[in-house]
Amino acid sequence: MTGEPRQMEELSRAESLRLLSTVSFGRVGFTIRGLQAIRPVNHLMEGGRVIIRTREWSDLVAVAGGGGATVAYQADEIDPDLHLGWSVIVRGRVQAVSDADEAARYRERLSTWAAGQRDHVLFIEPEFVSGIRLVEATASPAVE
Amino acid sequence: MTGEPRQMEELSRAESLRLLSTVSFGRVGFTIRGLQAIRPVNHLMEGGRVIIRTREWSDLVAVAGGGGATVAYQADEIDPDLHLGWSVIVRGRVQAVSDADEAARYRERLSTWAAGQRDHVLFIEPEFVSGIRLVEATASPAVE
Numbered sequence: 001m002t003g004e005p006r007q008m009e010e011l012s013r014a015e016s017l018r019l020l021s022t023v024s025f026g027r028v029g030f031t032i033r034g035l036q037a038i039r040p041v042n043h044l045m046e047g048g049r050v051i052i053r054t055r056e057w058s059d060l061v062a063v064a065g066g067g068g069a070t071v072a073y074q075a076d077e078i079d080p081d082l083h084l085g086w087s088v089i090v091r092g093r094v095q096a097v098s099d100a101d102e103a104a105r106y107r108e109r110l111s112t113w114a115a116g117q118r119d120h121v122l123f124i125e126p127e128f129v130s131g132i133r134l135v136e137a138t139a140s141p142a143v144e
Numbered sequence: 145m146t147g148e149p150r151q152m153e154e155l156s157r158a159e160s161l162r163l164l165s166t167v168s169f170g171r172v173g174f175t176i177r178g179l180q181a182i183r184p185v186n187h188l189m190e191g192g193r194v195i196i197r198t199r200e201w202s203d204l205v206a207v208a209g210g211g212g213a214t215v216a217y218q219a220d221e222i223d224p225d226l227h228l229g230w231s232v233i234v235r236g237r238v239q240a241v242s243d244a245d246e247a248a249r250y251r252e253r254l255s256t257w258a259a260g261q262r263d264h265v266l267f268i269e270p271e272f273v274s275g276i277r278l279v280e281a282t283a284s285p286a287v288e
Contacts, residue, residue, distance in 0.1 A: 008257060025227065027218055029173035029182040036216035038173040038182065040231045072180035074171055083169065083257065087184045113152060113227065113278060134257060 006083060009133045016088040016131030019077075021045035026075030028052065028124075030094070032059040042110050043075070050090060050124040051097070053110040060094065064122050068095040073124050078134070088131040090124060097121040150227060153277045160232040160275030163221075165189040170219030172196065172238070172268075176203040186254050187219070194234060194268040195241070197254040204238065208266050212239040217268050222278070232275040234268060241265040 011019070020026070025042045037059060041052045050073050054060050063069045071094045078085035097103045103121040112119050155163070164170070169186045181203060185196045194217050198204050207213045215238045222229035241247045247265040256263050 006257065024224065025222065027171055027173075027182060027220075029171075029180050029216065031175060031180065036173050036175065036214060036235060038171060038216045038218035038233055040218070040220055040222065042227070070180060072173065072182045074182035074184070076171075076184055078169065078184065080168065083186070083255065089182055091180060111227065113150065 006134045007137045009135060011086065011088070011131030011133055013129040016090075016129050017045065017048065017126070019086055019131060020050065020075055020088050020090070023075050023077060026050075026073055028060065028094070029072040029074065030060060030063050030069065032063060040113070042113065043073070044106070044109055046106075048126065050092075050126065051106050051110065052122050052124070053107065053112055053119050054122060055112070055119045060122065061096070061120050064094045064096050064120075068093040070094075070127075071124060084134050084136065086131060086133045088129070090126040091128040092125045093127070094122050094124050097123055150278045151281045153279060155230065155232070155275030155277055157273040160234075160273050161189065161192065161270070163230055163275060164194065164219055164232050164234070167219050167221060170194075170217055172204065173216040173218065174204060174207050174213065174238070176207060184257070186257065187217070188250070188253055190250075192270065194236075194270065195250050195254065196238075196266050196268065197251065197256055197263050198266060199256070199263045204266065205240070205264050208238045208240050208264075212237040214238075214271075215268060228278050228280065230275060230277045232273070234270040235272040236269045237271070238266050238268045241267055 029038045043052045073090040076087035106121045173182045217234045220231035250265045
């Protein structure tokens with residue numbers, strides 16, 4: 001035992017995607033001109049896809065153009081003091097929602113982060129999904 | 145006006161780093177074997193550096209070896225319902241804390257995410273720092 005109060009449990013793909021659908025925002029990680037970026041965005045889940053809304057000038061739109069690039073998407077619900085909760089990470093290609101009606105429908109359900117800025121609707125097709133849950137350690141000895 | 149209730153304010157580097165020091169965890173974004181990854185970690189701020197603690201088997205340790213690689217680090221405090229709060233992003237090189245005494249001192253102050261796993265202490269030297277604060281929109285018209 002290390003005296004640490006938490007244990008980490010791996011979550012299934014289905015449970016990870018379900019948890020993702022219970023929160024309204026996360027963070028997208030991507031590379032732009034060879035540099036790492038992380039940007040908080042709002043999301044919703046539909047048809048197994050992560051739908052996000054982002055500002056027009058966003059570097060992400062450049063990434064999503066030209067057939068899309070692979071990004072990472074992460075959301076969590078972690079108690080800031082106890083550090084108990086869950087974290088889910090999705091990796092997949094990001095692309096623009098090209099159908100205008102579909103994009104308009106998503107816009108109604110997804111708020112933007114700030115006023116006065118035009119935005120695009122993008123989706124991430126999850127290829128790799130992983131999730132962990134941090135729970136209080138039980139009395140049984142931890143595997144060393 | 146778009147009817148959205150929030151406005152985004154840019155934060156100074158100093159204010160961004162100060163806000164980072166008021167929370168105990170964030171998310172590191174990096175590339176491993178050409179794939180994007182985002183991992184939640186605990187942090188503390190010292191001497192303008194972001195100090196993080198991560199598991200020995202973590203891909204991040206591989207990234208931090210060999211002189212370090214550039215990663216993105218993001219933390220936020222955002223109301224899950226109102227979406228008001230702040231988000232800070234740091235970009236910089238991640239490297240291992242090589243001095244054993246220094247690493248031990250950081251370990252005392254940084255808890256790990258889960259029990260029974262050995263870990264390393266790394267630091268990120270902020271090169272690029274940006275931050276935003278999301279506040280309620282005022283009655284004055286937003287810049288279009």
